[in-house]
Amino acid sequence: xxxxxxxGAFLSIIPFVPWGEFLSSSVTTAGKYTRQKVxxxxxxxxxxxxxxxxxxxxxxxxxxxxxxxxITYPSSGDLTVDAQNxxxxxxxxxxxxxxxxxxxxxxxxAFVAFSKVCVHLWCSPSYNPEQCSxxxxxxxxxxxxxxxxxxxxxxxxxxxxxxPDGLSIAGPASLQPPPTNAIPMLTLSSxxxxxxxxxxxxxxxxxxxxxxxxxxxxSYKDYIVPAATGGxx
Amino acid sequence: MAQPTKQEKERRNLVSKLYHWFVDGLxxxxxxxxxxxxxxxxxxxxxxxxxxxxxxxxxxxITGGLLMIYYQPTLSGCGSITCxxxxxxxxxxxxxxxxxxxxxxxxxxxAMVLLAVLHMYYQYFSGRFKIKNEVLxxxxxxLGIITGVEAYSGYDLIFNQRAGLAIEIGxxxxxASPLIGNTLxxxxxxxxxxxxxxxxxxxxVFILPMIMLILVFIxxxxxxxxxxxxxxxxxxxxxxxxxIFPVQLSIPYSPSxxxxxxPEWYLTGIxxxxxxxxxxxxxxxxxxxxxxxxxxxxxxxxxxKKLSWKERPFFTALxxxxxxxxxxxxxxxxxxxxxxxxxxxxxxxxxxxxYFGSMILIxxxxxxxxxAFMRYLKSRERVRKAAAPLGPILTRRWxxxxxxxxxxxxxxxxxxxxxxxxxxxxxxxxxxxxAILISFGVLVHLYRYSQSLPF
Numbered sequence: 001x002x003x004x005x006x007x008g009a010f011l012s013i014i015p016f017v018p019w020g021e022f023l024s025s026s027v028t029t030a031g032k033y034t035r036q037k038v039x040x041x042x043x044x045x046x047x048x049x050x051x052x053x054x055x056x057x058x059x060x061x062x063x064x065x066x067x068x069x070x071i072t073y074p075s076s077g078d079l080t081v082d083a084q085n086x087x088x089x090x091x092x093x094x095x096x097x098x099x100x101x102x103x104x105x106x107x108x109x110a111f112v113a114f115s116k117v118c119v120h121l122w123c124s125p126s127y128n129p130e131q132c133s134x135x136x137x138x139x140x141x142x143x144x145x146x147x148x149x150x151x152x153x154x155x156x157x158x159x160x161x162x163x164p165d166g167l168s169i170a171g172p173a174s175l176q177p178p179p180t181n182a183i184p185m186l187t188l189s190s191x192x193x194x195x196x197x198x199x200x201x202x203x204x205x206x207x208x209x210x211x212x213x214x215x216x217x218x219s220y221k222d223y224i225v226p227a228a229t230g231g232x233x
Numbered sequence: 234m235a236q237p238t239k240q241e242k243e244r245r246n247l248v249s250k251l252y253h254w255f256v257d258g259l260x261x262x263x264x265x266x267x268x269x270x271x272x273x274x275x276x277x278x279x280x281x282x283x284x285x286x287x288x289x290x291x292x293x294x295i296t297g298g299l300l301m302i303y304y305q306p307t308l309s310g311c312g313s314i315t316c317x318x319x320x321x322x323x324x325x326x327x328x329x330x331x332x333x334x335x336x337x338x339x340x341x342x343x344a345m346v347l348l349a350v351l352h353m354y355y356q357y358f359s360g361r362f363k364i365k366n367e368v369l370x371x372x373x374x375x376l377g378i379i380t381g382v383e384a385y386s387g388y389d390l391i392f393n394q395r396a397g398l399a400i401e402i403g404x405x406x407x408x409a410s411p412l413i414g415n416t417l418x419x420x421x422x423x424x425x426x427x428x429x430x431x432x433x434x435x436x437x438v439f440i441l442p443m444i445m446l447i448l449v450f451i452x453x454x455x456x457x458x459x460x461x462x463x464x465x466x467x468x469x470x471x472x473x474x475x476x477i478f479p480v481q482l483s484i485p486y487s488p489s490x491x492x493x494x495x496p497e498w499y500l501t502g503i504x505x506x507x508x509x510x511x512x513x514x515x516x517x518x519x520x521x522x523x524x525x526x527x528x529x530x531x532x533x534x535x536x537x538k539k540l541s542w543k544e545r546p547f548f549t550a551l552x553x554x555x556x557x558x559x560x561x562x563x564x565x566x567x568x569x570x571x572x573x574x575x576x577x578x579x580x581x582x583x584x585x586x587x588y589f590g591s592m593i594l595i596x597x598x599x600x601x602x603x604x605a606f607m608r609y610l611k612s613r614e615r616v617r618k619a620a621a622p623l624g625p626i627l628t629r630r631w632x633x634x635x636x637x638x639x640x641x642x643x644x645x646x647x648x649x650x651x652x653x654x655x656x657x658x659x660x661x662x663x664x665x666x667x668a669i670l671i672s673f674g675v676l677v678h679l680y681r682y683s684q685s686l687p688f
Contacts, residue, residue, distance in 0.1 A: 023420035076309075085309040088488050089425025117488070119408075121401040124489035156491040157578045172510075172578065180408060203424075205415065211425065213408050213415050 033074050038094060038113075038188070038196040042083040046070040052079055055094065058106050058194035065103030068095040068127035071113065073186060073198050088124050089211050091116035092186055093152070095127045097164050108196060112164045113186040114152055119214045120173040123156035125183070127163070152183065167217050179216040184209025268456035273681060278467075280361070281458040282352035283373075285467050287449065289345040292468060296338040297438065303328055306390065306434035308427050317392040317430055318485045325482055332479075332659055340475035342384050344467075346499050349377050357531065357552050360540030365454070367532040372452045374528050379445055381499060386437040388497060390430065397486030398494045400429065402507065402517070409513040462681070465674035472667030476660040491577065493569055501566020502559060508583040524555065546607035550600045557599035561591055632683040639676050643669055 042052035047069045050062050057063075071094045072082040085091075092113045097103035103110050116124045128151055152161040159173035166183040168174040173181055187199040187208060201208040209215025245253065259265055278285065305311075305320040312319070324331035353373065356362045362370045385403070389396045400422075407418035423429045484492070496504050506516040535548050542549045565588055570580040627635070650665035 020416075020420070024416045025419065025424065081309065084313055086313065086315045086487075087308050087426045089427070121405050122488060123401070123491055126489070155489060157581075158576060176409075180414075210415055210419075212404060212422075213418060 033200045035200055036073065036075055036198050038071055038198055039075070039079065040094070041070045041072055041091075042079040043070060051083075055111075055196040056194045057108060057110060057190045057196055060104075063096055065096050065110070066098040066129045068093050068129070070094075070116075073113075088116045088122075091124070093125070093127050095152070095163065098129075101164055106194065108188040108190040111188050111196060112166070113188060113198070114161065114166055115184040115209070115211050117184075117212045118154040118156070118159055118173060119168070119176065119180050119183060119212065120154065120157060120159045120171070122212055123154050125152050125154035125159065125161065127151075128153050165217070166215070176214070178214070178218060179205040179209070180214035182209065182215040182217040184211050184213075184215050263450070266455070267453065270456055270458045272458060272460050274685065275462075275678065275681075276458065276460060278460065278463045279355050279359075281460070282348055282355055283452075284457050284459065285464065286345055286348040286352055287453075288464055288467070289341050289348055289471070290445070292341045292471065293338060293345060294442070296334045296341065299334050300324065300331075300338060301438060303331060304390070306430050308392075308430060314485045315392045315426075315430075317390060321391050322482060333663060336475040336479050336660075336663060337472065339480040340471050340478070342387055343497075343499075344471050344474075346380055346384055349380050353377060353528070354552065354556070358542040358549065360542065360545065362532055363535075363538075363540060369452055369454075370532045371529060372448050374525065376445060376448050376452060378525060379441055379448070383437060383441045383445070384497065384499065386433045386441065389433050390437060391483075392430065392486050393483035394486055394492050394494045395483055395496065397488070399496055399500070400426075400486075402496075402504070404429075406507075406513060406517045410518060411514065462674040462678035465670050465677065469667040469670030469674065472663055472670060474667075476663035476667060479660055493577065493580070495567055495569070498563065502562040503566075505562050505565035505568070505583050505588065508581050509585040509588055510582060511585065524559075527551075527555065543607065543610060546604055546611075549607060550603040553603040554596055554600045557595045558592060561595045565591070627682070627686075629683060629686050632679055632686065635679060636676065639672050639679070643672050643676075646672070 038055040040047045040050050040053050040055065044051045050069060053062060055063055055069075063069075071092050072085060072090050073092055074090065075082050076085070082090075093116055094111060094113045096110055097112065114125070114127075116126075118125050151163055152166065153159070154171065154173070157172050159168055159171035161167065161173070161183045162169045166185050168176075168181045168183070175181075184203075185208060186201055189197045189199055191197065203210055205214060205216040303320060303324050305316040307316040310316055321335070324335055326332075356370075356373070385399060389399050389403075404418055404422045407421055408414045410417055421432070423432045483494075495501060503517055503521055506520050507513060509516060531548070535545065537545065539545055542552075565583055568583060570582070572580065646665045646669045650662045650669070653659075653662035653665060
C-alpha cells in the first residue's frame with residue numbers, strides 16, 4: 001500500500017512533461033521572433049551615415065561590399081529604444097561580404113549577420129574589413145587586422161571567426177569543442193524590391209545556433225547560405 | 234522556565250504584563266525551541282563564529298532589503314548604460330545614505346564569506362563537529378557554497394566591469410560542462426543579459442536566501458550564544474572596514490571595450506585555475522569540486538573519538554594543506570603579466586608549470602612540515618604550568634571611571650559623526666558609527682565584568 005501511495009505521489013508531482021524547459025528556455029524577454037525588415041540601428045557611432053536606414057540589397061552606395069553595420073533583432077519596434085539597448089544578445093553584425101566572396105551580388109547572398117556575442121567569453125566581436133600583407137600559411141593569423149581574408153574578430157582575447165561561415169579559426173574560441181566554436185548567425189532573405197529581411201530563427205545548435213553558446217558547424221555543408229529572394233532556410 | 238508564583242504575577246505592571254502575554258504566546262513556536270545564551274563573562278568568539286555569520290546574514294538582509302527599493306534589475310531604458318548600473322550609480326551618488334547601505338552591504342558580504350570559512354576551519358581543527366552529527370556538517374558545507382554563490386550573484390548585479398568578468402566566466406563555465414552545458418547555461422543565465430539580470434536578481438534576493446534559511450533551521454544548534462559585546466564589535470568592525478575601504482563603482486560593463494579586471498578575492502582561486510588555459514570544465518568545475526568533496530567527506534572518515542587537533546596529526550596536516558593551497562591559488566589569481574606589450578590573452582596566462590609546480594610544492598611542504606611539527610610536539614609532551622587564576626584587574630571605582638569616559642567618548646563620536654554628515658565626509662561618519670558600536674561593545678563587556686566584582 002505504502003509503495004502504491006509513493007508511486008501515486010511521484011506521478012502527481014512529476015508528470016512526464018519537460019517542465020525543466022521553463023528555466024532553460026532560449027526565448028529572451030527582449031522581443032518577438034517574427035520576419036523583420038533589416039533596419040540599421042539609429043546609432044551614428046556604429047553605423048555612420050547609414051544609421052536608421054532600411055537595407056536594400058541593390059543599394060551599393062549606402063551598403064557597399066566589405067563593410068558592416070550594427071542591427072538589433074528582435075526589434076522592439078522603436079528605433080531609439082533599439083539603438084540604446086545595451087543587451088548584446090539582441091545585437092548582430094550585418095556584414096556585406098567582400099566582392100570576391102559575393103558581396104557584389106544583388107540578393108541576400110551578399111550578406112551575413114553574425115551574433116555580437118563571442119562564444120568564448122561573451123565579449124562583442126566586430127567585422128574587420130582590413131587585409132594583412134603577410135598572412136601565415138593558412139591565410140590567417142591571430143593578430144588583430146592580420147589576415148588574408150577579412151575576418152570577424154573579438155577585441156577581448158583575440159578569437160577570430162572566418163568569413164562568411166563563422167567558424168572560429170584562431171584564438172581561444174577555436175580551441176573549444178564543437179558546437180561551441182562557431183558563431184550563431186541569422187538567416188537572411190530579400191524580396192523583389194531588394195529589401196533585406198531576417199527570417200524567424202530557430203535557436204538551437206543545428207540551425208541558427210544558440211547565442212552565447214555556439215552553432216553546430218558540421219551540420220552545414222559549407223556555411224549557412226543566406227536564403228535567396230523570398231526564400232526560407 | 235520556572236513558573237511564576239502568584240505573588241510575582243500580581244506584582245507585574247502593565248508593560249511587564251504585555252511582555253509576558255507576548256512571550257507566553259510564543260511558547261510553542263520554533264523560537265522557544267532554541268535556548269539563547271547571553272554569557273555572563275567573556276567567552277571566546279571562536280566557538281560561536283557560526284552565530285556571528287548568522288548575524289552578518291541579518292545585517293545583509295536588512296541593508297539588502299533597503300537597497301532593493303532603488304535597484305533596477307533591467308538593462309534597456311536608461312540610455313546607453315544599463316539601468317542596473319545607472320540605478321547603483323544613483324544609490325551611490327544621489328539617494329541619501331544610499332552609499333552607506335551599499336558600503337555596509339558590500340563589506341558585510343565579504344565578512345560573511347570570511348566568517349563562514351573561519352567557522353568551518355575552527356570546527357574542523359577543534360574537532361567540535363564530532364560532538365554533533367554529520368548532517369550538521371554537511372548542511373554547513375552546503376550553506377558555505379550557497380554563501381559563495383550568493384556573494385557571486387550579488388556583485389554580478391552591479392553590471393560593472395568586474396561583474397562582466399564574473400558573468401563571462403560563470404556562463405562559459407556552465408557552457409563548458411559536458412552534455413548538459415547549453416541547458417545548464419540557459420537555465421542559470423538565461424538567453425541574454427536582459428534575462429540574466431532578472432534571474433540573478435531573483436536568485437540573489439529570494440531563492441538563495443530562502444534556501445539558506447531552510448538549511449539554517451537544520452544547521453542551528455539547540456542553543457545560540459548571543460554575546461552582545463562581540464556582536465557589537467563585529468558589526469562595528471564591518472562599519473569601520475566599510476569606511477576605510479569604500480566599495481568602488483568601477484566603470485560600466487561594456488562587452489566591446491575589454492579591460493583587465495580581477496574578480497573578488499574569494500573567486501580569484503578559480504580564476505587562477507581557469508587561466509592556466511587547460512580544459513575549462515576540469516579547471517573551473519572539477520578542481521574546486523575536489524576541495525568541497527574533501528570537506529564533505531571529512532566527518533565520515535575522521536570518526537575517531539579524539540577531538541583536539543594535537544591528537545589528529547593527519548587531519549590537522551590535511552587542513553593546514555588545504556589552507557595553504559587556497560592561499561597560493563588565491564595569490565596566483567591576482568597575477569597578471571606586467572608586460573603591457575603582450576596581447577591580452579598572453580598577459581592573462583598563468584604559467585601552468587609554475588602554477589602547478591608551486592601548488593604541488595606547497596602541498597608537500599605544508600603537509601610534511603605540519604606532520605613533522607605534530608610529531609615533535611608529541612615527543613616533547615611539555616608540562617604546562619597551570620595558569621594562575623587572575624585576580625580582578627580593575628576595581629569598581631575604575632570601572633565607573635572608564636564607564637564615564639566611554640560614554641563621554643560616545644557623545645563625542647556622535648557629535649563627530651553628525652558633523653561629518655553635515656560636511657559630507659561620508660566615510661568619516663561611517664567610521665565614527667563603527668567606533669560608537671565598538672565602544673558600546675566595550676561598555677557592555679565592562680558592565681558584565683563589573684557584575685563579578687566585589688563591592
